Amino acid sequence: MSLPGRIAVTGAAGRLGSALVAAIAGRDGTTPIPWTRAEWDLDRSADAAGRIGADRPGLLIHAAAWTDVDGCAREPELAMARNAGATGELAAACAAAGIGLVVVSTNEVFDGERTDGRGYAEDDPVAPRNAYGASKLAGERAATARAGGHGLWIVRTAWVYGPPAAAFPEKIVAAADRLPAGEPLPVVADEHGSPTRAGDLAAAILALVERSPGGTFHLTNAGATSRLGWAAAVLAARRPERSVRPIGRHDFRRASDPPAWGVLDTGRAAALGVRMRPWEEALAEHLRG
Ligand SMILES: NC(=O)c1ccc[n+]([C@@H]2O[C@H](COP(=O)([O-])OP(=O)(O)OC[C@H]3O[C@@H](n4cnc5c(N)ncnc54)[C@H](OP(=O)(O)O)[C@@H]3O)[C@@H](O)[C@H]2O)c1
Numbered sequence: 154m155s156l157p158g159r160i161a162v163t164g165a166a167g168r169l170g171s172a173l174v175a176a177i178a179g180r181d182g183t184t185p186i187p188w189t190r191a192e193w194d195l196d197r198s199a200d201a202a203g204r205i206g207a208d209r210p211g212l213l214i215h216a217a218a219w220t221d222v223d224g225c226a227r228e229p230e231l232a233m234a235r236n237a238g239a240t241g242e243l244a245a246a247c248a249a250a251g252i253g254l255v256v257v258s259t260n261e262v263f264d265g266e267r268t269d270g271r272g273y274a275e276d277d278p279v280a281p282r283n284a285y286g287a288s289k290l291a292g293e294r295a296a297t298a299r300a301g302g303h304g305l306w307i308v309r310t311a312w313v314y315g316p317p318a319a320a321f322p323e324k325i326v327a328a329a330d331r332l333p334a335g336e337p338l339p340v341v342a343d344e345h346g347s348p349t350r351a352g353d354l355a356a357a358i359l360a361l362v363e364r365s366p367g368g369t370f371h372l373t374n375a376g377a378t379s380r381l382g383w384a385a386a387v388l389a390a391r392r393p394e395r396s397v398r399p400i401g402r403h404d405f406r407r408a409s410d411p412p413a414w415g416v417l418d419t420g421r422a423a424a425l426g427v428r429m430r431p432w433e434e435a436l437a438e439h440l441r442g
Pocket residue numbers: 163164165166167168169170189190193194195196215216217218219220235257258259260289310311312313314318
């Protein structure tokens with residue numbers, strides 16, 4: 154479909170949300186309607202219909218979520234309410250208003266046990282291994298159940314970084330700076346994914362909406378690496394005197410359990426001409442920025 158003039162974005166102060174607002178503002182003929190927590194709160198999600206009525210968007214992109222995966226593991230019911238219940242409310246409100254909805258979801262809907270080196274395709278069996286993944290999958294299902302016939306795009310992505318808050322690249326530099334000189338930085342080597350720049354993802358989401366009537370899609374920067382490989386690329390650019398040391402996922406204690414193989418097959422979007430550049434190029438631009 155062609156993009157409508159007014160596009161609302163939830164989570165508009167977040168990494169992806171702020172990139173979407175910028176991408177929408179940067180195009181001719183589209184105006185972003187940013188919804189931060191002040192405009193619409195996941196904890197008061199029934200307000201969605203009133204907000205849509207007041208702002209009259211032609212499309213809503215839902216980038217807000219409770220993204221604290223360890224918090225979700227500690228409070229799974231709250232995770233369900235925020236990441237699934239609120240998504241369902243939003244879908245029902247979009248259906249009632251006759252507008253399309255983009256729901257941003259995650260590679261963590263898959264268990265990550267795959268060992269054949271291929272990325273997960275959209276129709277592969279889902280089996281989240283943590284509360285965050287379960288709540289995001291329930292959000293996909295709630296949106297599907299309550300959406301109208303005006304377009305529903307479910308976009309799964311992974312390892313998103315970008316401003317405004319410190320993300321993995323900034324945390325790696327900060328962690329390296331805290332170590333004594335010469336000591337290598339321990340980084341997880343057995344968790345794989347595709348580092349994805351928020352600005353690249355925002356542009357790809359808009360292109361996908363333009364080129365398809367809806368559906369489930371995977372979008373990440375191209376290629377894949379481990380956390381260790383990602384950290385090494387960051388340090389090579391920003392702290393070349395520093396080195397990394399491999400550790401296992403289970404050496405790094407946390408409340409949630411991330412999938413070991415979180416790589417997504419992005420072929421369905423590519424077949425529509427929506428292709429994202431290699432993660433190394435996007436990261437290099439981010440680090441130059
Ligand atoms: N980051 C990743 O690696 C990753 C990977 C796969 C999928 N995703 C998905 O991508 C989307 C965007 O994530 P992101 O990386 O941009 O994360 P983010 O920077 O943490 O942004 C999430 C946004 O949600 C908002 N939010 C949190 N609780 C809220 C509440 N109760 N009411 C209203 N808004 C609330 C936050 O608002 P405040 O700014 O006020 O806190 C923030 O703006 C999410 O759906 C996420 O699940 C992310």
